Amino acid sequence: MSSTRRSPVILIVEPSGGSNRRHNPELAMIYADDLGVTRGDGIFETLLVRDGAARNLERHLDRFVGSARMLGLPVPDTGQWSRATAEAVAEWEDAGGGEASCVWTYTRGRESTGRPTGWITVKPVPEKVLRQREEGISVLTTPRGYSVTPALPVQGATGGQEPPPWLVTGAKTLNYAANMAALRYAVAKGFDDVIFTDDGRVLEGATSTVVTVTGSTLRTPPPGRDLLPGTTQAALFSHATAHGWTCLEEDMDVTDLLAADSVWLCSSVRLAVRVVRINDRKLPDTTDGVVIRELLTAALG
Amino acid sequence: MSSTRRSPVILIVEPSGGSNRRHNPELAMIYADDLGVTRGDGIFETLLVRDGAARNLERHLDRFVGSARMLGLPVPDTGQWSRATAEAVAEWEDAGGGEASCVWTYTRGRESTGRPTGWITVKPVPEKVLRQREEGISVLTTPRGYSVTPALPVQGATGGQEPPPWLVTGAKTLNYAANMAALRYAVAKGFDDVIFTDDGRVLEGATSTVVTVTGSTLRTPPPGRDLLPGTTQAALFSHATAHGWTCLEEDMDVTDLLAADSVWLCSSVRLAVRVVRINDRKLPDTTDGVVIRELLTAALG
Numbered sequence: 001m002s003s004t005r006r007s008p009v010i011l012i013v014e015p016s017g018g019s020n021r022r023h024n025p026e027l028a029m030i031y032a033d034d035l036g037v038t039r040g041d042g043i044f045e046t047l048l049v050r051d052g053a054a055r056n057l058e059r060h061l062d063r064f065v066g067s068a069r070m071l072g073l074p075v076p077d078t079g080q081w082s083r084a085t086a087e088a089v090a091e092w093e094d095a096g097g098g099e100a101s102c103v104w105t106y107t108r109g110r111e112s113t114g115r116p117t118g119w120i121t122v123k124p125v126p127e128k129v130l131r132q133r134e135e136g137i138s139v140l141t142t143p144r145g146y147s148v149t150p151a152l153p154v155q156g157a158t159g160g161q162e163p164p165p166w167l168v169t170g171a172k173t174l175n176y177a178a179n180m181a182a183l184r185y186a187v188a189k190g191f192d193d194v195i196f197t198d199d200g201r202v203l204e205g206a207t208s209t210v211v212t213v214t215g216s217t218l219r220t221p222p223p224g225r226d227l228l229p230g231t232t233q234a235a236l237f238s239h240a241t242a243h244g245w246t247c248l249e250e251d252m253d254v255t256d257l258l259a260a261d262s263v264w265l266c267s268s269v270r271l272a273v274r275v276v277r278i279n280d281r282k283l284p285d286t287t288d289g290v291v292i293r294e295l296l297t298a299a300l301g
Numbered sequence: 302m303s304s305t306r307r308s309p310v311i312l313i314v315e316p317s318g319g320s321n322r323r324h325n326p327e328l329a330m331i332y333a334d335d336l337g338v339t340r341g342d343g344i345f346e347t348l349l350v351r352d353g354a355a356r357n358l359e360r361h362l363d364r365f366v367g368s369a370r371m372l373g374l375p376v377p378d379t380g381q382w383s384r385a386t387a388e389a390v391a392e393w394e395d396a397g398g399g400e401a402s403c404v405w406t407y408t409r410g411r412e413s414t415g416r417p418t419g420w421i422t423v424k425p426v427p428e429k430v431l432r433q434r435e436e437g438i439s440v441l442t443t444p445r446g447y448s449v450t451p452a453l454p455v456q457g458a459t460g461g462q463e464p465p466p467w468l469v470t471g472a473k474t475l476n477y478a479a480n481m482a483a484l485r486y487a488v489a490k491g492f493d494d495v496i497f498t499d500d501g502r503v504l505e506g507a508t509s510t511v512v513t514v515t516g517s518t519l520r521t522p523p524p525g526r527d528l529l530p531g532t533t534q535a536a537l538f539s540h541a542t543a544h545g546w547t548c549l550e551e552d553m554d555v556t557d558l559l560a561a562d563s564v565w566l567c568s569s570v571r572l573a574v575r576v577v578r579i580n581d582r583k584l585p586d587t588t589d590g591v592v593i594r595e596l597l598t599a600a601l602g
Contacts (some may be wrong), residue, residue, distance in 0.1 A: 179467075
């Protein structure tokens with residue numbers, strides 16, 4: 001399909017509140033001293049664009065603002081980012097439109113200016129994602145390899161069950177080298193993705209939230225602490241609850257995954273992809289996948 | 302001082318082996334789809350430039366190649382990077398010269414091309430660094446807040462005491478958001494830097510290696526596992542050993558820091574900065590700091 005080769009729309013968002021500017025994707029855009037590239041010091045969000053609109057906008061805005069606060073970045077103006085998103089999506093539609101991913105990136109900016117850098121990219125949904133939505137994915141479960149200490153004797157900290165502030169746990173930062181490495185590891189072992197565990201407890205995918213379906217009950221591991229709260233899972237649970245499903249945030253282990261009617265990895269652009277194999281175990285197809293996909297489509301408005 | 306406002310020298314290093322190109326730092330250089338900026342998917346090294354040459358070159362090249370391997374990046378051509386470094390430093394000298402920092406950055410490159418991006422920046426040593434070298438620093442000790450599991454029941458892994466490969470522990474990646482956040486945290490509490498601990502064990506600074514001096518013995522926590530091996534500390538230990546010092550890699554706790562003659566944070570450009578306060582405890586000045594600084598200067602050639 002030629003759709004993956006369509007040129008992205010890039011819109012530079014001026015943090016000072018000036019006019020947004022279209023940028024030619026075939027021209028360089030970021031300066032060599034931008035802390036986004038020299039230290040990964042920035043945040044991002046990825047939204048689904050469908051039928052000419054960015055979906056689940058409020059939840060992405062909330063997490064974006066939360067991430068900025070955790071990194072001590074100037075809090076982005078949600079009105080400005082909403083308008084810029086609409087503008088970028090309108091440009092995308094003018095250029096032919098179709099389902100797309102919309103990425104917001106916001107960095108601490110150039111060392112030499114101290115002003116944040118922000119931009120929006122709208123680009124086609126990758127082929128691989130379309131295929132995974134259709135065919136499902138195989139998943140390797142594996143310990144994540146580190147444990148976050150929730151309660152620290154930190155000088156001057158307020159105490160409680162909060163991870164230390166410098167870990168910026170819960171912020172969606174540009175620090176995705178480990179997530180990317182985990183995906184390469186999975187692929188090298190013949191899988192599509194991983195589900196991380198910690199001391200047997202199911203955590204999350206490399207870039208997604210785990211959801212199980214059993215009868216009319218949806219379950220996900222409790223978000224927060226050392227799990228990034230999932231915007232797609234949250235939309236799904238909110239909508240499903242309103243339509244008679246039972247939605248629970250509960251600790252689960254790999255046995256619970258294997259015992260569920262079905263297991264899904266939820267993320268903004270892949271939406272819900274069905275896990276068809278966990279390690280060496282093929283999962284039975286006992287849930288009507290169409291129901292879950294329709295539920296999620298409706299949830300995203 | 303005006304030195305901090307001198308324009309950097311930027312040299313683009315072509316991973317394909319083509320000619321290196323000077324780049325005007327006042328022009329954008331990186332494309333919006335470079336995985337270095339969208340996912341922090343890349344590595345870096347920072348070298349000291351002194352008397353017209355980059356110092357400790359071999360150790361930086363070794364770690365650079367090791368980091369690339371850990372991230373599954375095409376292994377950089379060390380001959381090419383050495384020559385490019387000499388070329389960038391020569392340009393710097395032509396433009397006035399003086400002590401500088403030289404940063405190599407190497408990313409997975411543009412999503413749309415799949416070719417890595419590499420460049421070298423030579424820029425003045427920041428004022429703050431010059432001041433810290435002179436005056437020393439105050440340090441907050443604090444648990445890092447996470448523990449790396451050294452031996453994992455990972456499918457297909459070779460076992461042993463290696464951290465899981467996707468954590469890319471020991472690689473110097475662009476994922477420095479947490480390091481930067483830790484420094485902001487320290488500053489907010491009235492300190493210059495942090496020394497992380499894990500279950501009482503001293504680990505490292507936010508961007509440096511811990512070294513203590515007691516009599517004619519230098520000590521550092523054992524590098525590797527969850528500590529980035531320090532190139533500056535390694536150069537110091539190698540040179541000091543050859544000159545009659547005893548150099549040990551040993552676990553230590555905060556009590557050991559307080560009991561040492563002196564405590565230093567070692568990194569490429571700051572070199573060795575003396576810790577003058579740990580938490581609420583002022584450290585006595587019982588070691589001749591000049592000796593350590595001269596030792597390090599000699600170690601760096």
